[in-house]
Amino acid sequence: MLDTAPNPPLWLRNGHADTLFAKLLQPSPPAYRRELLPDSTGQAQVAYDFIDGQDGAPLVVLFHGLEGSSRSHYAAALMHETAKRGWHGVVVHFRSCGGVANRAPVFYHAGDSSEIGFVLHTLQRRYPTVYAAGVSLGGNALAKYLGEAGEAAPVRAAAAVSAPLDLAAAGTRFERGATRLLYTRYFLNTLLPKAQQFLAEHGDMPFQTASALKNCRTLGGFDDLFTAPLHGFADRHDYYRRASCKPYLPFVRRPLLLLNAVNDPFLPPEALPDAAEVSDSVTLLQPPHGGHVGFVGQTAGKLHIRWLPETLLAYFARFEGGQAV
Incomplete structure (x- = not known):
């Protein structure tokens, strides 16, 4: 297990406080260069927000979290640090995110x-060296892909940050207590209108949930009504079981930094893996503090969110000079 940790002040060593306060330290986003490129279905375009580095430099790809974007605090911070190194960077948006309609x-x-x-194969055709990072939902999807692809994954190294790697365990957190009260409405405020618009535009869907979505109050309910049936899962429990990355971690063959704070309010600590549950290619980093993609640090008494991007880029830099894949 990697031995490094942020150093928040005592009053930020609560997972909720760290999670929420990090957003207040959000830097302005860099001057992105946007490209609209096809998604994997070939029926929609998604936004790729690039920062251009030096010729021959590696590319850092970021997959955002649920309803995130290139303007999210962690995305802006990572891209600024990437630019300081002279590397290329890109935040790849999922369908419907980044202000681009989903077709x-x-x-x-x-x-x-x-x-x-x-996405990774698309970018590999442009850049000889690719590093990938995924945050929260994006981290789970990235780690799952790495386990499925094994040595065929077109990245030199990767990092998954605050991934809800056991979705069933994470789901229990969102069903009750402070996690439900503090975050559920935040996500549903954008998810529900998008889902309702999607259903209005796709009247031939084999399930009818538009009216029920109006009364949806939990993320689990949203997954039961929309996510699961739309994507071929029996229900949310089937979705959580089949989509979780944790069972795929023993099969990862590219270097992967798996970073989860023990006090992440989105995932109970007992769901975190130990070394026996992952392959030798996976490096576990489980600091006691950091919340969910918070990781607020302090230097000379000044609070900042540089610890996360600096940690990721330092991990990637270990593999510079190696053979590109």
Whole structure:
């Protein structure tokens, strides 16, 4: 297990406080260069927000979390640090995110590893060296893909941050207590309108949930009504079981940093894997503090969110000079 940890002040060593406060430290996003490129279905375009580095430099790909974007605090922070190194960077949006309408007959979800693979192979044709990072939902999908693809994954190394790697365990957190109260409405405020618009545009869907979605109050309910039936799962429990990346971790063959704070309010600590549950290619980093993609640090008394991007890029830099894949 990698031995490094953020150093938040005492009053931020609560998982909820760290998670929420990190957003207040969000830097302005860099000057992205946007390209609209096809998704894996060929029926929609998704936004790729690039920052251009030096010729021959590696590319850092970021897959965002649920309803995230290139403007999310962790995305902006990572891309700024990537630019400082002179590397290329890109935040790849999932369908319907980043202000681009979804025209495909599917949405996005935590187990959509086929989309991850399509994106990485697309980018590998442009850049000789690719590093990939995924945050939360994007981290789960990336880690699942790496387990499925094994040595065929077109990345030199990868990192999954605050991935809800056991979706059933994460689902229990969102059904009750402070996690449900603090975050459920935040996600549903954008998910529900998107889903209702999707159903209005795809009247031939083999399930009818538009009216029920109006009364949806939980993420589990949303997954039962929309995510699961739309993507071929029997229900949310089937979705959580089949989409979780944890069972795939023993089969990862590319270097993967798996970073989860023990006090992440989205995932109970007992769901975190130990070394016996992952392959030798996986490096576990489980600091006691950090919340869910918070990882607020302090330097000379000043709070910042540089610890996460600095940790990821330091991990990737270990593999520079190796053979590109």
